[in-house]
Amino acid sequence: MPETTAAPTAARTPAHSRGVRPGRGLPPFTGAGEPAALTTLQVLRLLDSGPRGLTEEQAEERLLRYGENVVPARRPPSWPRRFVGSLRDPFTAVLLCLGVVSAAVASWGTACVIMVLVVVSCALRSGGEHQAGRSMAALRELVPTTASVQRRTADDAPPRVREIPVDQLVVGDVVRLGAGDLVPADVRLLRASGLTVHQAALTGESVPVPKNALDAPAGGGAEPPEPPHLCFQGSSVASGSGTALVIATGPDTRFAAAYGGPARRRGETAFDRSVHGIAWTLIRFMLLTPPLVLMANAALRGRGLETLPFAVAVAVGLTPEMLPVIVTAALARGASALARTSGVIVKRLPALHDLGAVDVLCLDKTGTLTQDRPVVERSLDARGDNAPDVLEWAAVNSFWTVELAELPVPDTLDEAILDAAGERGADPFAYDGIAALPFDPSHRLATAVVRRPGRHTTHTLVVKGAVEDVLDRCGSVAVDGADAALDAAHRERLLGLAAEEAAGGLRLLAVARAERPARLGPYSDKDLRGLTFLGFVALRDALAPTATDALEDLARRGVAVKILTGDHPGTAARACRDLGLDPGEVLTAGRLGDLRGPQLAAAVARATVVARCTAQDKARIVSALRAGGRITGFLGDGVNDLPALRAADVGICPRGAVTVAREGADVVLAEKDLTAIDRAITAGRRSSGTIAGYLRITLSSNLGNVIAMLAAGLLLPFLPMLPAQVLVQNLCFDAAQLAFAFDRPGPAAERKPAVLRTRTFLRFITAFGLLNAAADIATFGVLAFASHTTARAGDPAVFHAGWFTENLLTQAMVMLLLRTGRHAAERRATGPVHLAAAALAVIGILLPLSPLGPPLDMSAPPALYYALLAAVLTLYGLALSTVRTHHPALSAAA
Ligand SMILES: Nc1ncnc2c1ncn2[C@@H]1O[C@H](COP(=O)(O)OP(=O)(O)OP(=O)(O)O)[C@@H](O)[C@H]1O
Numbered sequence: 001m002p003e004t005t006a007a008p009t010a011a012r013t014p015a016h017s018r019g020v021r022p023g024r025g026l027p028p029f030t031g032a033g034e035p036a037a038l039t040t041l042q043v044l045r046l047l048d049s050g051p052r053g054l055t056e057e058q059a060e061e062r063l064l065r066y067g068e069n070v071v072p073a074r075r076p077p078s079w080p081r082r083f084v085g086s087l088r089d090p091f092t093a094v095l096l097c098l099g100v101v102s103a104a105v106a107s108w109g110t111a112c113v114i115m116v117l118v119v120v121s122c123a124l125r126s127g128g129e130h131q132a133g134r135s136m137a138a139l140r141e142l143v144p145t146t147a148s149v150q151r152r153t154a155d156d157a158p159p160r161v162r163e164i165p166v167d168q169l170v171v172g173d174v175v176r177l178g179a180g181d182l183v184p185a186d187v188r189l190l191r192a193s194g195l196t197v198h199q200a201a202l203t204g205e206s207v208p209v210p211k212n213a214l215d216a217p218a219g220g221g222a223e224p225p226e227p228p229h230l231c232f233q234g235s236s237v238a239s240g241s242g243t244a245l246v247i248a249t250g251p252d253t254r255f256a257a258a259y260g261g262p263a264r265r266r267g268e269t270a271f272d273r274s275v276h277g278i279a280w281t282l283i284r285f286m287l288l289t290p291p292l293v294l295m296a297n298a299a300l301r302g303r304g305l306e307t308l309p310f311a312v313a314v315a316v317g318l319t320p321e322m323l324p325v326i327v328t329a330a331l332a333r334g335a336s337a338l339a340r341t342s343g344v345i346v347k348r349l350p351a352l353h354d355l356g357a358v359d360v361l362c363l364d365k366t367g368t369l370t371q372d373r374p375v376v377e378r379s380l381d382a383r384g385d386n387a388p389d390v391l392e393w394a395a396v397n398s399f400w401t402v403e404l405a406e407l408p409v410p411d412t413l414d415e416a417i418l419d420a421a422g423e424r425g426a427d428p429f430a431y432d433g434i435a436a437l438p439f440d441p442s443h444r445l446a447t448a449v450v451r452r453p454g455r456h457t458t459h460t461l462v463v464k465g466a467v468e469d470v471l472d473r474c475g476s477v478a479v480d481g482a483d484a485a486l487d488a489a490h491r492e493r494l495l496g497l498a499a500e501e502a503a504g505g506l507r508l509l510a511v512a513r514a515e516r517p518a519r520l521g522p523y524s525d526k527d528l529r530g531l532t533f534l535g536f537v538a539l540r541d542a543l544a545p546t547a548t549d550a551l552e553d554l555a556r557r558g559v560a561v562k563i564l565t566g567d568h569p570g571t572a573a574r575a576c577r578d579l580g581l582d583p584g585e586v587l588t589a590g591r592l593g594d595l596r597g598p599q600l601a602a603a604v605a606r607a608t609v610v611a612r613c614t615a616q617d618k619a620r621i622v623s624a625l626r627a628g629g630r631i632t633g634f635l636g637d638g639v640n641d642l643p644a645l646r647a648a649d650v651g652i653c654p655r656g657a658v659t660v661a662r663e664g665a666d667v668v669l670a671e672k673d674l675t676a677i678d679r680a681i682t683a684g685r686r687s688s689g690t691i692a693g694y695l696r697i698t699l700s701s702n703l704g705n706v707i708a709m710l711a712a713g714l715l716l717p718f719l720p721m722l723p724a725q726v727l728v729q730n731l732c733f734d735a736a737q738l739a740f741a742f743d744r745p746g747p748a749a750e751r752k753p754a755v756l757r758t759r760t761f762l763r764f765i766t767a768f769g770l771l772n773a774a775a776d777i778a779t780f781g782v783l784a785f786a787s788h789t790t791a792r793a794g795d796p797a798v799f800h801a802g803w804f805t806e807n808l809l810t811q812a813m814v815m816l817l818l819r820t821g822r823h824a825a826e827r828r829a830t831g832p833v834h835l836a837a838a839a840l841a842v843i844g845i846l847l848p849l850s851p852l853g854p855p856l857d858m859s860a861p862p863a864l865y866y867a868l869l870a871a872v873l874t875l876y877g878l879a880l881s882t883v884r885t886h887h888p889a890l891s892a893a894a
């Protein structure tokens with residue numbers, strides 16, 4: 001493409017020969033931006049650059065000298081730092097407190113074992129996190145953020161625009177900006193066409209701000225706070241395009257000065273609500289336990305502070321120390337498997353859990369339900385008759401809006417129109433392009449201003465866009481070559497005609513035109529009044545071949561699908577119907593009006609399609625669904641999808657999406673394909689199933705032990721379990737639970753959204769905890785019976801050994817019988833959990849008999865005990881299976 005620039009070429013004189021140092025450190029260009037008093041030419045000179053950009057060699061040299069364009073954000077922490085960080089985990093903190101309490105009462109044994117627990121769990125956790133962090137960083141690198149830079153291979157070579165990773169940009173580079181791009185560094189505009197920029201991250205302003213190149217220096221007056229010719233890193237292009245000079249990179253940008261790192265967003269996610277919610281409930285329990293144990297012992301047995309170590313041990317017994325390890329491992333494993341098998345990149349680990357919990361998925365239409373390969377089917381005039389000239393005007397609009405853009409982004413509708421017009425021999429060069437107002441999703445219009453060669457006094461405005469938005473700007477309608485006033489009846493008829501075409505599944509663009517006296521000044525949306533309506537171009541976009549099956553799968557998995565589109569309601573409804581999705585009542589965003597909160601949630605809950613949505617409508621619908629308790633995913637790929645991507649529990653976009661969408665999304669798909677989402681949701685449910693399984697099993701048996709321990713503590717004249725023993729037992733349990741990180745839950749876990757609700761969960765662990773306690777108490781009876789005839793009746797060491805064995809055996813059984821999503825038939829195959837359970841059982845039986853027994857105050861129980869224990873365990877196993885199958889409320893939770 002020939003390079004057309006307005007700035008003189010003198011700027012290309014090498015400035016280093018004049019002793020000017022480019023870039024970083026140069027006072028006017030650090031962070032705060034650049035005084036508007038300099039002309040573009042002066043700035044280019046100062047930075048030793050030119051309107052044609054740097055050469056590759058210059059850029060390379062600057063990169064080496066001044067460093068990469070990265071904000072010195074929080075670097076990934078090192079392993080030791082993670083270790084220290086994991087000490088701040090609430091469970092660890094509680095354990096440490098308990099350790100301090102034990103040390104304070106000189107219970108050194110307990111204190112030491114608690115320390116061992118803390119160190120082991122922190123080491124495992126930080127190791128796991130470190131590894132997960134590395135693999136996540138590697139995954140994120142598969143979705144790099146790029147910028148379009150204009151560089152030359154040699155001084156005299158023509159400039160070429162190419163995509164490079166953003167971190168390779170240097171001061172003096174010339175970059176191209178297009179709708180949906182992130183502003184890659186602090187830049188000064190050289191040229192701009194209809195450019196508006198979102199700078200909410202910097203200024204909090206929520207509406208896009210218009211930006212343009214500076215024609216003349218701003219003079220001596222005060223500099224405006226947001227100079228219109230500067231764009232800053234951290235903002236994004238909402239519409240239009242531009243060419244700009246990089247004036248500050250990396251740590252020198254205004255963004256780095258303000259924040260020192262990328263801003264992180266988002267309130268409470270589904271992950272926080274479920275996993276964290278349960279963790280905090282437990283922590284409250286743990287903190288309450290020691291005082292309760294002390295009080296009960298004091299009140300009922302008249303014991304004093306000497307029971308404190310025991311009370312502490314009971315609280316420690318409740319802790320699921322391995323929770324963070326299991327969570328990280330399960331999610332990281334799921335995320336890398338998903339990347340390997342389906343090319344789906346999860347950018348934030350907890351997002352995988354949230355994916356599994358999604359129960360409503362909002363989608364855009366184009367490219368998701370359809371192929372995004374539109375072809376022009378026909379063009380019609382205001383009467384609905386074939387009208388080739390309407391297509392020709394649309395082509396003039398498409399050609400010049402693309403041609404005059406600084407960064408032409410191929411739009412499939414424009415391409416289709418140009419193809420069709422080209423086939424019919426239309427010639428857009430019959431006009432000269434004067435100006436363009438590029439397509440802007442909030443106005444749903446694109447405008448080209450053209451001039452017929454030789455007619456210098458008249459400009460023709462050619463507008464194409466959504467039917468309603470074009471009609472709003474029309475004052476007349478062309479009928480049979482003459483203009484007639486556009487009255488309400490006409491308008492209704494035209495809308496009806498459009499609806500008819502849309503009902504056939506066609507996408508529609510309205511075309512209008514106006515003649516104006518030629519002028520020099522820029523054009524804006526305000527000039528689009530009193531247009532003459534010409535007609536429609538109807539395009540057909542074939543349905544995506546995999547969509548029908550994928551929608552069915554999603555429905556089967558309990559995920560409701562909603563289409564939030566900017567398109568015509570008729571077109572969207574027809575696409576749904578053709579894909580077997582009942583559109584029900586089709587809403588338009590306009591009809592939702594100012595509904596908010598619960599009313600909006602209720603209205604949207606009933607609908608499957610909401611058409612004519614703006615970016616803000618999409619976001620507010622997603623927020624309302626979330627506020628109504630739904631866990632909401634959003635898939636979209638355009639600039640107009642960004643607010644909704646950010647508002648959703650899980651924002652999903654395809655790899656081909658605009659840069660801002662890729663940056664804002666939690667999950668990036670290889671392609672815009674619903675089947676990939678289905679696979680990602682399944683992976684999320686598996687990981688959540690693993691976590692839930694771990695929590696249910698660990699906590700129900702921990703709770704059972706605590707109840708039994710309290711009961712025994714009150715019934716027996718001695719401590720039912722020595723603190724050291726509690727902790728050894730805990731260590732064994734924890735080690736065995738690690739197997740869950742490598743477990744794959746059964747298919748039942750994949751059937752519906754995996755949400756761990758605190759209340760259902762507590763019901764589950766209470767029921768199974770009580771069952772476990774009952775087995776323990778039965779064991780006490782059996783132990784007493786088996787040893788009452790022997791010489792060792794009432795020996796605490798025998799009691800300790802007997803109970804230890806039973807505890808480990810019941811834990812092994814629970815691991816096998818309460819696994820997530822498995823029914824009897826599915827539980828058979830051997831896996832890590834089976835091996836761990838077997839190991840646990842062996843340790844449970846042999847440890848008290850081994851030389852380690854006596855130091856832990858355990859000695860072998862009589863043989864009769866083992867026989868009776870077998871009977872107790874059989875009954876316990878039967879009871880477990882019965883409760884699980886016969887209480888759907890409980891088994892459904894599993
Ligand atoms: N290049 C264009 N020129 C003019 N008008 C356009 C252009 N592209 C889209 N439109 C109009 O704007 C409307 C909204 O389109 P847009 O692509 O912004 O919606 P969307 O929300 O992204 O839709 P989808 O759900 O299909 O992705 C379209 O129905 C069409 O009428």
Ligand SMILES: [Mg+2]
Pocket residue numbers: 364366637638
């Ligand atoms: Mg779109």
